[in-house]
Amino acid sequence: MTRVMKPAALLPLALMLAGCDGWQSAWDVHGESAISLKQLIILIVAVCSVVWALVMIALIVALLRRRVRAEPPVAVDAGTERRMTITVVMAVAATVVIITVFTVSSFFTTRALSVAGGDDLTIKVRGLQWWWGVEYFGASPEQRFETANEIHIPVGRNVRLQLEGLDVIHSFWVPSLAGKQDLIPGRPNELTLRAERAGVYRGQCAEFCGLQHAHMSFFVIAEDQAAFDQWVNAQRQGAAAPPDEETAAGRQAFLSKPCAACHTIRGTAADGKTGPDLTHVGGRTMIASGLLPTTRGSLAAWIADPQTLKPGNNMPMVPMTPEELRAISAYLASLK
Amino acid sequence: MRNGHQARQPRDTQFERPALEAALAHTWRTPPGLWGALTTVDHKIIGRRYIFTAFVFLALGGVLAALMRLQLAQPEARVIGPDRYNQIFTMHGANMMFLFAVPVMEAVAVYLVPLMVGTRNIAFPRLNAFSYWIYLAGGLLLWIAFAIDMGPDVGWFAYVPLSGPQYAAGKRADIWAQMITFTEVSALAVAVELVVTIFKQRAPGMSLDRMPLFVWSMLVTSFLIIMAMPAIMVASTSLILDRLVGTHFFNPAEGGDVLLWQHLFWFFGHPEVYIIFLPAVGMVSTMLPTFARRPVFGYLGLVMALIATGILAFGLWVHHMFVTGLPRLGESFFTASSMAIAIPAGIQIFCWLATLWDGRPVYRTPLLFVIGFIFTFTLGGMTGVMVASVPFDTQVHDTYFVVAHFHYVLIGGAVFPLLGAIYYWFPKITGRMMSETAGKWAFWLIFIGFNLTFFPMHILGLQGMPRRVYTYQPDLPWHGLNLFVSLSAVILVAGFVVFFIDAIRAPRRGMPAGDNPWNAATLEWATSSPPPPYNFARIPVVGGSNPLWEQPDTLAVASGLRTDRREVVVTTLTTARPEARESSPRNSIWPLLAAIATTIMLIWSIFSPWAVVWGSIPVAIALIGWFWPKGTPEDEA
Numbered sequence: 015m016t017r018v019m020k021p022a023a024l025l026p027l028a029l030m031l032a033g034c035d036g037w038q039s040a041w042d043v044h045g046e047s048a049i050s051l052k053q054l055i056i057l058i059v060a061v062c063s064v065v066w067a068l069v070m071i072a073l074i075v076a077l078l079r080r081r082v083r084a085e086p087p088v089a090v091d092a093g094t095e096r097r098m099t100i101t102v103v104m105a106v107a108a109t110v111v112i113i114t115v116f117t118v119s120s121f122f123t124t125r126a127l128s129v130a131g132g133d134d135l136t137i138k139v140r141g142l143q144w145w146w147g148v149e150y151f152g153a154s155p156e157q158r159f160e161t162a163n164e165i166h167i168p169v170g171r172n173v174r175l176q177l178e179g180l181d182v183i184h185s186f187w188v189p190s191l192a193g194k195q196d197l198i199p200g201r202p203n204e205l206t207l208r209a210e211r212a213g214v215y216r217g218q219c220a221e222f223c224g225l226q227h228a229h230m231s232f233f234v235i236a237e238d239q240a241a242f243d244q245w246v247n248a249q250r251q252g253a254a255a256p257p258d259e260e261t262a263a264g265r266q267a268f269l270s271k272p273c274a275a276c277h278t279i280r281g282t283a284a285d286g287k288t289g290p291d292l293t294h295v296g297g298r299t300m301i302a303s304g305l306l307p308t309t310r311g312s313l314a315a316w317i318a319d320p321q322t323l324k325p326g327n328n329m330p331m332v333p334m335t336p337e338e339l340r341a342i343s344a345y346l347a348s349l350k
Numbered sequence: 351m352r353n354g355h356q357a358r359q360p361r362d363t364q365f366e367r368p369a370l371e372a373a374l375a376h377t378w379r380t381p382p383g384l385w386g387a388l389t390t391v392d393h394k395i396i397g398r399r400y401i402f403t404a405f406v407f408l409a410l411g412g413v414l415a416a417l418m419r420l421q422l423a424q425p426e427a428r429v430i431g432p433d434r435y436n437q438i439f440t441m442h443g444a445n446m447m448f449l450f451a452v453p454v455m456e457a458v459a460v461y462l463v464p465l466m467v468g469t470r471n472i473a474f475p476r477l478n479a480f481s482y483w484i485y486l487a488g489g490l491l492l493w494i495a496f497a498i499d500m501g502p503d504v505g506w507f508a509y510v511p512l513s514g515p516q517y518a519a520g521k522r523a524d525i526w527a528q529m530i531t532f533t534e535v536s537a538l539a540v541a542v543e544l545v546v547t548i549f550k551q552r553a554p555g556m557s558l559d560r561m562p563l564f565v566w567s568m569l570v571t572s573f574l575i576i577m578a579m580p581a582i583m584v585a586s587t588s589l590i591l592d593r594l595v596g597t598h599f600f601n602p603a604e605g606g607d608v609l610l611w612q613h614l615f616w617f618f619g620h621p622e623v624y625i626i627f628l629p630a631v632g633m634v635s636t637m638l639p640t641f642a643r644r645p646v647f648g649y650l651g652l653v654m655a656l657i658a659t660g661i662l663a664f665g666l667w668v669h670h671m672f673v674t675g676l677p678r679l680g681e682s683f684f685t686a687s688s689m690a691i692a693i694p695a696g697i698q699i700f701c702w703l704a705t706l707w708d709g710r711p712v713y714r715t716p717l718l719f720v721i722g723f724i725f726t727f728t729l730g731g732m733t734g735v736m737v738a739s740v741p742f743d744t745q746v747h748d749t750y751f752v753v754a755h756f757h758y759v760l761i762g763g764a765v766f767p768l769l770g771a772i773y774y775w776f777p778k779i780t781g782r783m784m785s786e787t788a789g790k791w792a793f794w795l796i797f798i799g800f801n802l803t804f805f806p807m808h809i810l811g812l813q814g815m816p817r818r819v820y821t822y823q824p825d826l827p828w829h830g831l832n833l834f835v836s837l838s839a840v841i842l843v844a845g846f847v848v849f850f851i852d853a854i855r856a857p858r859r860g861m862p863a864g865d866n867p868w869n870a871a872t873l874e875w876a877t878s879s880p881p882p883p884y885n886f887a888r889i890p891v892v893g894g895s896n897p898l899w900e901q902p903d904t905l906a907v908a909s910g911l912r913t914d915r916r917e918v919v920v921t922t923l924t925t926a927r928p929e930a931r932e933s934s935p936r937n938s939i940w941p942l943l944a945a946i947a948t949t950i951m952l953i954w955s956i957f958s959p960w961a962v963v964w965g966s967i968p969v970a971i972a973l974i975g976w977f978w979p980k981g982t983p984e985d986e987a
Contacts, residue, residue, distance in 0.1 A: 038814035038826065040745040051745050055812075058742060062732035069699065069728050073721070076707040083710055085869065087899045088644045091708075098647055098704040102697070109696040113689035113735065120739035121682045127741065143517075182512040183608065185673060185748060189814045193744020196674045199511055200602025201609065203675035216826075220673075220748040220816045222505050224512055225432045228819035304823070325432055 038189055038216035044236075045191030045215075046208040047127050054123045058116055065112065127193075127206075134172040134206070137165060141177070141184030141197035141219065144226035144327055145290055145303040150246065159249050160278070162290030163232045164298045168242040169212050177203040182224060188217035188234050196221055209236030216304070225326030231304030252281025253293050253349050264345025267338040272330075279349070289329065296349040302327075314343035360913045362888060371887050373913040378470065378883035380937060389937040391475035392883055396482050397461025398779060401772075403482075404454035407445055407489060409850065414442040416843060423836035425824040435820035436503040437522075441496050443506030444526060447622065448533040449489045451764060452575075455629035456540040458771060459568040461779065463544055465874035465881060466562050468553030468890045470918050471934045473546035474539075476941045476976065481539035483945030488532025491953060495525045502526035505818065507619065508589065510600035510611045515593045524593055524956040527586040531952055534579045541572035541579075548572075551918055552926045553873065554908050555892040559653075562872045562895075563646065566653050567632025570660040571625050577664065578621035585614035595959050609674060616667035624663040626760065628656055630767035631698055634720050637767075637774050638702055640870040641717035642709025645896050648701035655694035655701075662691055672743045681740045688738030695731050699724065714868070715789030719770030722797045726762025730755060733808065748818075751811025757804045769796070769849065776853070777867045781879045782860030788852040795845030802838035806831045871896035876905055889919050892926075915983035933984040940976035947972045 043049045140147035149160045167173045177186055179197035186205060187194035195205040209215070219230035237245070256262040265282065268274060274284035280293040295301070298308055302324055306312040318339055320329040334342070362370055380390040390396065417438055421430045430438065464472050472478050495501050502522045504513040513523040548569045552561070561569075588599040589611070598604035600611050639646045646652065668676065668684040702724060711717060733755040737743045746752060769792070776784050815828050822828055866875035875898055877886050888907035894900040908928060911917045916934040921927055951965025979985045 040812045040814060048745075051741050054739070054741055055736075055745065058736050058739060062735060066728055066732050069703070070725065072703050073706070073724055076703050077711055077721070079707065081710060083712075085643070087639075087869075087871070087896070088708075088710060090645060094708050095647070098708065102648060102651070102700040102704055105700045106693060106696055109692055113692050116735060116739055117682070117686045117689055120685050120741055123739075123741040124678055124682070182517050183509055187814075187816070189745060193741065194673050194747060195744070198674060199608055201675065216814075218814070218816055222509070222512070222748075222818040224517065225436065227816075228432065228821050231823075 037214060038218060038231075040189040043190055044209060044211045044213060045188070046210060047192035047206075048190055049210070050123055050126060051193055054119060057119065061112060061116075134174045135168065136174045136176060137167075138176045138178065139165070139186060139197070141179050141181075141186070141223070143181050143224055144219070144230040144324070146186075146230070146232045147180075147290065150249070152246075152250070157250055159280070159293075160291040161249060161294065161298070163300065163303050165232065165234045166242055166245050167207065167209060167234060167236050168239045169209050169236045171208065171239070173207045175205045175207060177205060183221050184219045184223050184230070185221035186217065187220040188215050190215040191217075191234060191236075194220045207234070209234070212236050212238060214299075218304075226303075226324055229303055229305050229324050229327075233299060233304070248297075249294055253279045256345060257348060260341050261345040261348045263337075264341035264343070264348075267334065267342050268345060271334065271338075271342075272332055273342070276329075292346060292349065294349055296347045308347070310343050310347040313346050314339055317342060361909075362911050362913050363909050365913065367887065370913065371882065374884040374887060375882060377913060377916055380883060385939075386937070388942050389939045391471070391479050391935060391937050391941070393460050393464050393472040393475060393478060394779075394881060394883075394885075396475075396478050397457055397459075400453060400457030400460055400482055400485070401779075403486060403489065404450050404457055405850075405853075407449040408454070409846075410493065411442055411445040411450055412843065412846060414438050414445070416839060418442065419836040419839045421820065422822075423833050425826070425829045425832075426821050430820065432820045433503065436505075436818075437496060437499075437501040439818055440502045440505050440526070441492070444492065444502065444529065446760075447506060447626075448529065449485075449492065451626040451760065452537055452622070453485055453533070454768060455568075455571065455626060455764075456537060456544075458633075458768070458775070459544055459564075459571075459629065460540060462775065462874055463547055463565055463568055464551070465778075465877065465885055466565050466872055467548060467551060467556060468873045468876075468886060468892065469547065469551040470885045470889075471916070472543050473551060474543045476935050476938055477539050478543050479938075480941035480945050481536040481543075483942055484532055484539075484948060485536035487945060487949040488529050488536070491525065491532065491949075492529045495522070500525060502529075507615055508586075509615075510589065510592075510608055511602075513589060514600055515596070518593075521956055524590060527590045527593075528952055528956050530582055530586040532949075534583050535948075537575050538579055541575035544568050544572045545576070549923050550920050552921050553890050553892050554919065554921055554926055554928045555906075556873075556921075557925045558923075559649070560892055560895045563635035563649070563652055563656075564629070564632035567628045567635070567656050570656045571628045571632075574621045574625050574628070574660050574663060578618045578625065581614050582618035585611060585618070588614075590955075594956075609671070612671050612674065613667070616670040617664070619670065620667040621663040623756075623759070624659055626764045628659060630723075630764040631656070633767045633771040633774075634702065634723060635698070636872065637716050637770060638705055638720055639709075639896070640774075640868045641712045641714060641720070642705050643712065644705060644709035645871070645899070646701070647704040647708065648697070649895060651697050652701055655697040658694040659691065662687060662694070666691065666738075669738055669743070672740050673747050678740075685738055685740050689735055691738075692731065692735055699728060699731075714773075715784070715786060715793060716770040716774040716868075718790065718793040718797075719766045719773070722793060723762060723766040723770070726758050726766065726797075726800065730758025730762050734759060746811050748816055749811035750807040750815045750817060753817055754804050754807035754811065757800075757807075761800055761804070766796075769793075772853065774868065775874075776856065777860075777863030778874055778879050778881070780857040780860070781863055782856055782858075783863050783867060784852050784856040784860060788848055792845050792849040792852065795841055795848060797845075799838055799840070799842030799845050803835055803842050806835050806838075810835075866898065871899040873897055912983075915986075933986070936980075936982055936984055938976065940972060944969065944972035944976055 043052050138149040146163050148165050151158050177195055177197045179199045184197045185194050191209055192207050195203050213236055215234045217232050256265050269283055276286040276289040278285050278291045301308050302316055380386045380392050421427050500522055502525055504518055504523050508526055511517055548565055591597040592599055598606040600606045602608055635646055635652050666684055666688040669688045773784050773789050810828055810831050863879045865878055876890055888909055891906040891908050917931050918934050919928055920930045920932045922929055947968035951961055951969055954961030954965050
């Protein structure tokens, strides 16, 4: 009996153990939505575990009841039949009560989630094969800027994300902050987030979107309002001038190669729209949608052979000399 | 006129038993050799073929699953690249759903339903032969494409725009869509045959409330197939049109709608789950009384639960779309309807528990699988209630939690009963028993291996691991459980290997079974094992729901059928009063030729729209040949 019951007894325990697992978990929650979702999950999982355990106890008792073996089929006894009918009807009634409670509590949890006020910070997130475009707005059109794969938000404030699928369907999911929402071509969606604590939360595309669906992650960086404002101000600036000769050569090479046809670096002639905005790429923690930490070395490796690191992605291998490669990666790393 | 013919029409009343059997065997026989194999319309031969083919696809799909677990055992492993991996998980899903789960349930029904209702062949036996050939062609198309690196790679659900002309170059997505056409045509054909067999060919006296529960479940399932499959055929045909001739059903830039695909797909896709699950519960409700040594408790409740599940099945497709941004109130309706499925599921579980409670359980392998089914399916049902909740679902949708959930309901809920059913009906089909020892080994290995493999996936899902990823990064806390899952899968595979070895060995070396080795109550056990080509020398007459328990020594029979042509008894729909004698078609090569012509047209149409024009000419010729009167006794009015 104990062996058969194990998974039920283990479920809540295992979930608690899973609590210490960091930055992309529906169990390690730091956002308003994710916190109330977790409460609902605990309620439903707990009730279901108890129901399952009761059914298993009934099964085991039914199997272990002591009685006479009978090769010819036993006759049906009217009294037993009636008692079993009453029991089954009561069990079904209990089922109805439980699913009613679940349905009502789901409805109210969902209603509490849809909180979006008029003064919320609005950010546009675009899903593309296989990276995330992020756009911030300001009081005037010049204050608008774009970045990629990294979303900074202020702690304790509602953030309204406008989700837009540009090629195929993707799904925006940062489990520590909120449930997921699809990005569907031709059908804009919205998701409201609120981080209760500062931190870096990992997110990942949750809808199968082709070859590199597995490498389409991003980070939500929640920081206090002052740090956030500072970051926004820095992002609004164009790219810094190259600090030395090597980076200047890097900028030159970047602009003269096909790189500029796909990427934008504000403040330079590069204004391609196909790939991520690289104006402040050196200041982002990861490149290639969470594949590698941003360093000169990783940038060089990525540029030299993007198809080996992330097979099938849309960045081609651009022929260049080792000097050009070193210079371009130095330049990009300098774009803080 | 007819009176003049009477003298030349031999009736079964004129013969003693041995002579009658010889005459019937001659009339209903399948000639030996290749020609016989290609022309037969015997539901038992076709059913056996269907079951065998479906299990071959199960084994192949299992190999794909093992390859995926090999790749996922380590973070950033490079065993399989993303392109091949996407083909593999697409093939695994499409193969298991379209080539294994649905066909195998229909296959068992093709074999058993005519025996269980006491008739001599399935209705429309040539259509039955045709449906098998079409199914085989669809399966070969998919697997040959995969072998030459043209396997579909867009998921078994093939969401647009990823499967559309812009993002899925080549012919891979077309192969998926056309494989759907093949399997749906065959599934629809079998569904129609089963409905007619069940409604019109039941043995005299087998009123609707005396039908075995497996027959009831196949009746409901067949109606689900007839109502759900057109949605997917509309969807897959529109997709082929988008891809081949540039229509824009699913292109938002031209006024098409991406979500339309999801509605159409899941309007089929959710009933699909019950198309797989209902036959399985029918098997459970039919096997359980045999091993509990007691008639099933709550027959009426079980029938109502089957019908209620069938109706509800069409009202909950949107729960696959809870994160697509549909209106909240509408989503809440689908939460309620999805949770409501727990009511008929609960009724069935409680009735089975009551049957066991009052019964005298005999622990043979089929009962073990039934008990394993109750254990795992109840757990899968619980997680089903969880994902029915919209807010809960926003966290687990498209994660390994859902992978765990549907493997609990599909393996636990359908494959466990199916394996039990194979052990149970194997002696009827082959005349020999499978090994009880091997059966117990297979059960425990599969049961333990299954739970160790799939239970941890619930936790992985809550830990944030999405589905359909070909790898994951080492900084995520998933590698320990993934390795554990991959190792546990070895136990599961071992269990299936034991099962397959036993199933291959037993037809020749198993213990001879006799007519009714389990002392069961339903009509299929009233004839020999394996049954003769005519199933029953005299058509049984039924007086209750457990005929062989109620009349253990002699079964009443009906007589007066001709022996020189294939004849079945047609009875009334509800009470099964005899209405007429109806001829049943002879063997024919035309179903195979029609299937070949249809196959050519369908595969050709992947490449050119003109195939529909030119390809339909051979199909028309084959159909004319099929229906042309041949002057046989069966052609008489």
